Amino acid sequence: MIRFDSDYMEGAHPAVLERLVSANRVQTPGYGEDEFCAEAAGLIREKCAAPEAAVHFLVGGTQTNRTVIASILRPHQGVVSADTGHIAVHETGAVENAGHKVLTVSGTDGKLPADALEALCRAHRADPNFEHMPQPGMVYISNPTEIGTVYTRAELSALHEVCRRYAMPLYIDGARLGCALVSEVCDYTLAEMARLCDVFSIGGTKLGLLFGEAVVIMAPALQKDFRYLIKQNGGMLAKGRLLGLQFGALLSDGLYERIARHEVELALRLRDGLRAKGWDFLVESPTNQQFPILPDELLDALAPDFGFSRWQDMGGGMTAVRFCTGWAADEEQVDALLAAIPARG
Amino acid sequence: MIRFDSDYMEGAHPAVLERLVSANRVQTPGYGEDEFCAEAAGLIREKCAAPEAAVHFLVGGTQTNRTVIASILRPHQGVVSADTGHIAVHETGAVENAGHKVLTVSGTDGKLPADALEALCRAHRADPNFEHMPQPGMVYISNPTEIGTVYTRAELSALHEVCRRYAMPLYIDGARLGCALVSEVCDYTLAEMARLCDVFSIGGTKLGLLFGEAVVIMAPALQKDFRYLIKQNGGMLAKGRLLGLQFGALLSDGLYERIARHEVELALRLRDGLRAKGWDFLVESPTNQQFPILPDELLDALAPDFGFSRWQDMGGGMTAVRFCTGWAADEEQVDALLAAIPARG
């Protein structure tokens, strides 16, 4: 069976694993206060051209979102998100458990439109009962989004502008950030993106690490005491070095970009192959998640040999499914999948 | 420099690392629903002679305590703990952040005395204002405790009995459980201990894993929906297989016991050596943490060459410090430390 269910089906990229193995016996202080973490943080600050940024390493994505959001909001504030946002849908209410409402806005291809954000903020301020409703306190977007789409510079700038106007920090969940940055849609660098938000994460789990999310806090006012919040939210790894070692490997020799490019190229190979066979897609995704709409009968036939996620029932016996390519996927696997899917009748 | 600061200064035991490396390319489903986790859970159930127990794998200790406690308590309930309990002192108020008061009882050598627990419960019920105070809702102990001491079977039975009488689940934090089980003080097996509580954890981080805590839920009524709570509290690892693989290795071929024995033997070698030199200890610890009381001057002299934690100022220029031995420590390191500490004048 070949699994395209997600990009976290295997362990780590060999270069990452090698780094972990080679440093296994080295003694370091715990809780992320070791040189490996310091070095990796330095690499990130350099890549972001942000010498004053605070960089922290956490274990997982839900944990990261929860910790960042809890760190920023006061109790009466909510976090604005597209209705398809990961925090709105797939984190078992972690944000609510931390006390905050997720204020959802209808998204466009998974993205939060700046004008919809502005409308929500304006409406809140204009409402005579505004104090009876959670106050929009920060904004969450993911880039790429949960359905693989990528923000353009113009879109980010517009969001950034609204956030400035309403004094709301903008947080970008970069669980698969590398795939956005190498995509054909992306017209900005990491350093440029960093300037268009207040906090963002660089996810490792889906780009070749065993696990790990780096949090980059650009806004000085939001940097205070963040380590307390990591600890309180259960994200402070005793052997924190594991995160420094892995991110250190990922950010050396262009490995991060290479893995991202590899994942995206394979996904586009799949996209182009399916398109050539006449199949439609739920959304135009330029990254490592593809959402073709296929007949249920065909999906049942594929299921014993290929792993994928059923995403959305499209009616008429058709379902949009997700195929996802990770660091360990290869052309043979993609071609085997393509070979198993006939041209549209 | 040789570090005895803690038992999480290095990576993983080679047998554990080897297991991770060898399975690196294998594809599995995410979030702990893979065969490696199933297999490791089976090994734990077997070791506990508890075929009906629910077993889950989480990443870290604070996360585990928070998740277990949040899963059990209603909002008005608190968790009873010795005043030295990890949840009471060193988790940045994670339990309070989850909404619950830690009701502390003065401990004896780090242990929660059953009669003090009973007194607290009786007092709560007898108080005319009982509804104005948090209700004791469950009990937390660590075994070994934060200062290395180990509960006897009689002590556990007595706690278990009080918990039964007041309908409070008993939770044992086993961050270093192996060290308790192999200690000279321990007069019960893991399976016997499992029967004297409702939930317990088996910590991996301090016994040779990169990270990982297994939660064993003995009480059927407490097993419901636990995975939701893991996810909500940020403990559900995408590549959950990493936990199954590591615990699978740890629980095979007696590795867990071997590591525990190794850690304890080295600690006792240190203890006996220091005692022979005339030094006193903060507490009589039969496990891998030792707390000798040494002159500040000597500690300053040791500091450039040896890592340790200053635990408690004892006055008169003396400080109790913690030396901790992990899986990677060896006799040469201990002997080097002993050689550097003169006999008491």
Place this chain on the structure above:
Amino acid sequence: MIRFDSDYMEGAHPAVLERLVSANRVQTPGYGEDEFCAEAAGLIREKCAAPEAAVHFLVGGTQTNRTVIASILRPHQGVVSADTGHIAVHETGAVENAGHKVLTVSGTDGKLPADALEALCRAHRADPNFEHMPQPGMVYISNPTEIGTVYTRAELSALHEVCRRYAMPLYIDGARLGCALVSEVCDYTLAEMARLCDVFSIGGTKLGLLFGEAVVIMAPALQKDFRYLIKQNGGMLAKGRLLGLQFGALLSDGLYERIARHEVELALRLRDGLRAKGWDFLVESPTNQQFPILPDELLDALAPDFGFSRWQDMGGGMTAVRFCTGWAADEEQVDALLAAIPARG
């Protein structure tokens, strides 16, 4: 100026005030453990034909909803509500602040449809990622709803049935319950409604009290320790007697029904008058809130002399507004308002 903004513009019905004044000097124990509360609770149990129901008195509505919901749910559970539900819209995220997501369902005229509820529950169970989403744990409805509509017996029975099937308690927010019970739409008694849910409230603030909400817990399993939760959520009034005294007055001599009937009759007088003049309504409301759609120009002209709430911009220079009649409103006021509104051109 005559205010129809809401039904809490004045103090208390004279009979209620009289009761407070007459008992002012009587000494009683605090915190709702006095005879006045016991007596009022008895009256409620009698009216509900529910001798085993637990009855508690709280101060306000948001507080009541928050306390009831916090008392029932485990941390990973959410409360299902119509998207217009008070807890979803107008309580500053109090439910989220207590840790729980409000799972909204698109309502019909403010009511939660049983089939939509069932679909949500079925979808949750069927989702392969169900543990990554909050679990529907209880159901909230208001009766009458926030826009004045009233559930029929068939609708309540259908909701009750779905709740039973999915083991979710059903909670009815009765902030204006009396107005529902006396409405032409209502085909059940209070006692019959009580049997179709697990918990409900009887609001006093909007039916002639200074303040006060009675919570009636029908389900024995949900009665445990509720007073702890009242105290924790800041709802335990030191002079709890004030609630007992007021509810005692309200539930004597049919005062509750008389006030409800008075409020509804005046509202229907207004409705019928406006309808006769050709105006349309946002929704067909049989209770004391009416939502006519009027020209903005007219509203501006009315504003100096009459209080009302602008509810929804209907486009084309028209706005749906709310007129609300409280215990102190009278026919002269309604007729003055009617006289000020011309027939539709």
Place this chain on the structure above:
Amino acid sequence: MIRFDSDYMEGAHPAVLERLVSANRVQTPGYGEDEFCAEAAGLIREKCAAPEAAVHFLVGGTQTNRTVIASILRPHQGVVSADTGHIAVHETGAVENAGHKVLTVSGTDGKLPADALEALCRAHRADPNFEHMPQPGMVYISNPTEIGTVYTRAELSALHEVCRRYAMPLYIDGARLGCALVSEVCDYTLAEMARLCDVFSIGGTKLGLLFGEAVVIMAPALQKDFRYLIKQNGGMLAKGRLLGLQFGALLSDGLYERIARHEVELALRLRDGLRAKGWDFLVESPTNQQFPILPDELLDALAPDFGFSRWQDMGGGMTAVRFCTGWAADEEQVDALLAAIPARG
């Protein structure tokens, strides 16, 4: 039976009740945005000589403490309190339910000593594991304390100084503030006290109101968005006017001081009478709570005729009890109690 159990055994002072009755029919906007509240807030600002202070009205004390503390702290911060502080003991863990640890310090006669506060803060900063512990984020004191004692100006200044140095807001719970201000110990005015803290409350419940606590926020940085927090914590009364009316009456014509003086005078009459008979006290209280230590046998004999609270078992068949005098107590009642207590044998 004559009750000295507490100072909330009766309704409201006649002047307060009269005000409520007289304005009963007046129409006002809801939620505290009426002229009565504005007027009362103005009186308070005047009394505090603090034209820039923000003044809000809430219903009860636990609610007030919870709301103020939730408004100020970030999630990783705790509130420092004497171990006898109301938030530490008698609010069913409301502060923990809002996510924060109460960091207790051993008090002196119920008061928080400035040097102990400083020691706690210094120790936190000096601890190498400080991020693993809740950060002291604000300070809570009550004045008078839970056992009737009153801070001196020197004590308040010292606390204020430590708070400034560690950037922690100081909050004074003034549930019985009037009794402190009129006491013989008090060497400052309300306006002077206001300058020595950042937030304080003026309790009405125990000084002649039906209910009500005024919150005065002196520090501009803490004033933002407080009404959202009142609503979220269930403290925003629909008929908020009730609070404005009551506080308006209380703060007119010196009523507040008169009631306070009345309560304290009666308590001191009791104190002096008991002392003359040879009885000792748990603590030297200059306010309206007195804690004589009396024989259990005598207490049993008194119980059918007099209400009081058993406070602390002193051993040897003696118990410290609390007698509390409210606005409605009178000399005859006190003298009846004194007559029933014999001189010490």
